[in-house]
Amino acid sequence: MSSPRALADLPQIERRTLADTAYDALCDLLASGRLAPGDKLSLRQTAAALGVSVMPVREAVSRLASDGALEVALNRALRVPILSARAFRELAETRMAVEGMAASRAAMRRSGEELAAIRRAEASFRSLAETAQPDGARAVALNRDLHFAIYAACGLQPLREIIARLWLKAGPVLNLDLRAYPERLRQGFAIRRHAEVLGAIEARDGPAAEAAIAADIGDAADFILSRGALPATAIP
Amino acid sequence: MSSPRALADLPQIERRTLADTAYDALCDLLASGRLAPGDKLSLRQTAAALGVSVMPVREAVSRLASDGALEVALNRALRVPILSARAFRELAETRMAVEGMAASRAAMRRSGEELAAIRRAEASFRSLAETAQPDGARAVALNRDLHFAIYAACGLQPLREIIARLWLKAGPVLNLDLRAYPERLRQGFAIRRHAEVLGAIEARDGPAAEAAIAADIGDAADFILSRGALPATAIP
DNA sequence: CCGCCCGAACTGTGATCACACATCACTAGC
DNA sequence: GCTAGTGATGTGTGATCACAGTTCGGGCGG
Numbered sequence: 432m433s434s435p436r437a438l439a440d441l442p443q444i445e446r447r448t449l450a451d452t453a454y455d456a457l458c459d460l461l462a463s464g465r466l467a468p469g470d471k472l473s474l475r476q477t478a479a480a481l482g483v484s485v486m487p488v489r490e491a492v493s494r495l496a497s498d499g500a501l502e503v504a505l506n507r508a509l510r511v512p513i514l515s516a517r518a519f520r521e522l523a524e525t526r527m528a529v530e531g532m533a534a535s536r537a538a539m540r541r542s543g544e545e546l547a548a549i550r551r552a553e554a555s556f557r558s559l560a561e562t563a564q565p566d567g568a569r570a571v572a573l574n575r576d577l578h579f580a581i582y583a584a585c586g587l588q589p590l591r592e593i594i595a596r597l598w599l600k601a602g603p604v605l606n607l608d609l610r611a612y613p614e615r616l617r618q619g620f621a622i623r624r625h626a627e628v629l630g631a632i633e634a635r636d637g638p639a640a641e642a643a644i645a646a647d648i649g650d651a652a653d654f655i656l657s658r659g660a661l662p663a664t665a666i667p
Numbered sequence: 668m669s670s671p672r673a674l675a676d677l678p679q680i681e682r683r684t685l686a687d688t689a690y691d692a693l694c695d696l697l698a699s700g701r702l703a704p705g706d707k708l709s710l711r712q713t714a715a716a717l718g719v720s721v722m723p724v725r726e727a728v729s730r731l732a733s734d735g736a737l738e739v740a741l742n743r744a745l746r747v748p749i750l751s752a753r754a755f756r757e758l759a760e761t762r763m764a765v766e767g768m769a770a771s772r773a774a775m776r777r778s779g780e781e782l783a784a785i786r787r788a789e790a791s792f793r794s795l796a797e798t799a800q801p802d803g804a805r806a807v808a809l810n811r812d813l814h815f816a817i818y819a820a821c822g823l824q825p826l827r828e829i830i831a832r833l834w835l836k837a838g839p840v841l842n843l844d845l846r847a848y849p850e851r852l853r854q855g856f857a858i859r860r861h862a863e864v865l866g867a868i869e870a871r872d873g874p875a876a877e878a879a880i881a882a883d884i885g886d887a888a889d890f891i892l893s894r895g896a897l898p899a900t901a902i903p
Numbered sequence: 904c905c906g907c908c909c910g911a912a913c914t915g916t917g918a919t920c921a922c923a924c925a926t927c928a929c930t931a932g933c
Numbered sequence: 934g935c936t937a938g939t940g941a942t943g944t945g946t947g948a949t950c951a952c953a954g955t956t957c958g959g960g961c962g963g
Contacts, residue, residue, distance in 0.1 A: 446741060448946065450729065474915065484948050489915085490729045493686065497730040499828070505682060506955060507915045518824075525825040532764050588754075589761040589836070592735070593829050600825070684916065710945065720918050725945085742925060743945045 449487035456481060457491055461500055461511070461599055463571055464606025471510045472501070500599035511603050516661040519604060523652035526597050530582065530648060531641035533594060537584035538632040538640035545584040546632060552577040553629045560622050567610035574609070577625060581632065581644070608655060620650045685723035692717060693727055697736055697747070697835055699807055700842025707746045708737070736835035747839050752897040755840060759888035762833050766818065766884060767877035769830060773820035774868040774876035781820040782868060788813040789865045796858050803846035810845070813861060817868065817880070844891060856886045 457477075460466045474492065478485045492509065495501040502512045514522065541549070556573040559565055575598070582591050609615070624647035631639035655661070693713075696702045710728065714721045728745065731737040738748045750758065777785070792809040795801055811834070818827050845851070860883035867875035891897070 450946080454733075473913080475913085485915090486947050486949095490726065490946095492915095493726045494730055494733040497690075497733065499825075503915075507953095508955085509915075521823050522825050525823050525829070528768050528823075528826070529765065529829070532768070587757050587761050587764075589735075589758050589833065590764070593761070593765070593832075596829075597825065686916080709943080711943085721945095722917050722919090726916095728945095739945075743923095744925085745945075 449483050450490035453477075453481055453483065453487045453491035454494055457495055458500075458599060461495070462575065462602040462606065463568065464603060464608075464610045466511050466603055467607045468511050468513045468603050470603075471508060473509065495599070498596050498599055500596075500602075512600075514600075514604055514661060516656060519601075519652070519661055520656065522597065522601055523648060526594075526601065527645040527648045529590070529597065530578070530594055531645040533582045533585040533587070533590050534628060534632075534644040535637035535641040536586060536590075537581050539635055539637045540586050541584040541632055541635075545580075549577070549580045549584070549629060549632060552580040553625050556625060557622055560619075565613040567613035570613050571606045571609050574621065578644075581628065581640075584632075604655060604661070605651060615654070621647060624650065685719050686726035689713075689717055689719065689723045689727035690730055693731055694736075694835060697731070698811065698838040698842065699804065700839060700844075700846045702747050702839055703843045704747050704749045704839050707744055709745065731835070734832050734835055736832075736838075748836075750836075750840060750897060751900055752892060753899075755837075755897055756888070756892065758833065758837055759884060762830075762837065763881040763884045765826070765833065766814070766830055767881040769818045769821040769823070769826050770864060770868075770880040771873035771877040772822060772826075773817050775871055775873045776822055777820040777868055777871075781816075785813070785816045785820070785865060785868060788816040789861050792861060793858055796855075801849040803849035806849050807842045807845050810857070814880075817864065817876075820868075840891060840897070841887060851890070857883060860886065 457466075466472075472492070474485045474488050478488045481488065492501055492503075496503055499512065501509060503509050537545070552573070556570070556577050559569055559573055579591075579594075582594055585591065624643050627643035628640055628647070631637075631643055693702075702708075708728070710721045710724050714724045717724065728737055728739075732739055735748065737745060739745050773781070788809070792806070792813050795805055795809055815827075815830075818830055821827065860879050863879035864876055864883070867873075867879055
């Protein structure tokens with residue numbers, strides 16, 4: 432059973448279903464804040480936009496609905512959930528707990544390469560945030576890159592998946608805001624927290640990393656909540 | 668625009684799609700351990716078993732696959748994932764961290780009714796586990812009831828959803844074991860941990876509750892791992 | 904001029920069909 | 934006797950159609 436050596440060099444053909452691609456596309460829209468809370472979607476419209484039939488979109492949407500990143504109202508309308516202030520607070524608290532734990536583990540067990548990747552991500556975000564007119568979309572993406580560079584070092588893949596799901600739920604309300612008002616970055620809250628996290632990870636100080644990440648999340652959540660744009664009660 | 672008062676007393680008609688029902692049915696099979704790791708499913712067969720078309724089953728399966736509770740192999744075969752020892756360990760560690768945190772919060776903020784519910788669930792499990800020939804299926808169900816009675820008191824709904832997903836992934840390997848060898852209960856490990864948790868929650872001692880839940884999870888995981896039935900590397 | 908009603912357009916849901924692919928049993932060939 | 938090719942069967946995936954329910958706007962009646 433010998434085969435030509437050239438066969439071993441062939442790259443594996445990537446096998447992705449259209450539903451997977453549609454899921455990724457919608458995830459990207461949600462995570463980047465290009466879909467705002469309350470935005471309505473239509474299976475047929477998004478299918479047309481993606482150039483496929485409704486079937487793959489149905490599957491993608493049903494997954495996202497299962498994640499709580501989309502919701503199908505009783506009206507059979509499909510929309511990005513409008514979190515109540517209470518739900519948003521619970522989500523933020525959960526993120527502080529879960530992501531804080533991931534950061535703590537990352538600080539204690541990060542490798543040299545992982546630390547280097549975190550350093551690069553932090554520097555990229557900082558250099559952008561310090562410009563006079565930060566680009567909101569890029570800020571969102573770089574902030575995401577930094578956080579996930581940290582969580583990548585936590586050593587627990589299930590934990591990373593959980594965090595990714597939490598970001599899908601929080602993404603629209605958080606990132607829509609950051610996208611719309613990138614000048615808030617100039618206040619320097621995020622930069623300070625990120626520096627604290629980086630320092631803690633360099634020093635392998637788990638509790639400090641946990642506190643800094645929790646503070647980063649808490650700062651942003653408090654800002655959103657203080658603006659009072661979130662409804663007190665859930666919209667039916 | 669007045670309406671007879673009797674209308675207000677009508678219970679809302681529950682609007683569930685067939686896909687939701689199919690999802691719940693499959694969840695139940697997974698959580699109770701009636702589906703074992705490696706078991707293969709077929710859309711058409713399960714659809715026939717549920718008396719519906721393949722469409723609702725497709726949606727349910729795609730959600731479960733997104734949760735990692737099922738997987739579609741490259742062969743286009745649908746099966747319950749066979750966790751590698753490493754993946755199982757990471758899952759158990761994640762559960763210890765997440766569920767421990769939930770138990771800690773539950774201990775500190777539980778209400779009187781929540782404590783009563785936890786007491787009842789603990790008593791039910793204990794009385795079953797102390798019988799000479801414990802019923803495996805009932806043990807699985809009561810253990811689940813107890814854990815979720817605790818997590819219900821944590822005050823964070825997103826956290827409860829996360830835990831439910833983790834149980835879907837761990838359910839088949841854990842509960843298949845408990846179902847098959849219920850006499851292990853007689854060793855009393857679970858009973859002891861549960862008593863510790865209950866005591867900690869009564870005393871509003873968060874750290875103790877966290878430690879007891881983590882130990883409960885760790886005990887079971889160590890037992891499974893020590894048996895060595897899990898493959899060292901993932902099956903493709 | 905305001906309120907109500909009805910119909911057209913659109914929504915998600917479910918069923919059914921078509922297709923490419925994987926698997927297995929089997930046979931022909933070396 | 935063993936391997937490689939070949940067909941039948943069953944798989945998930947995707948497209949298309951049918952339908953109940955909703956939404957929204959135009960027009961009738963007040």
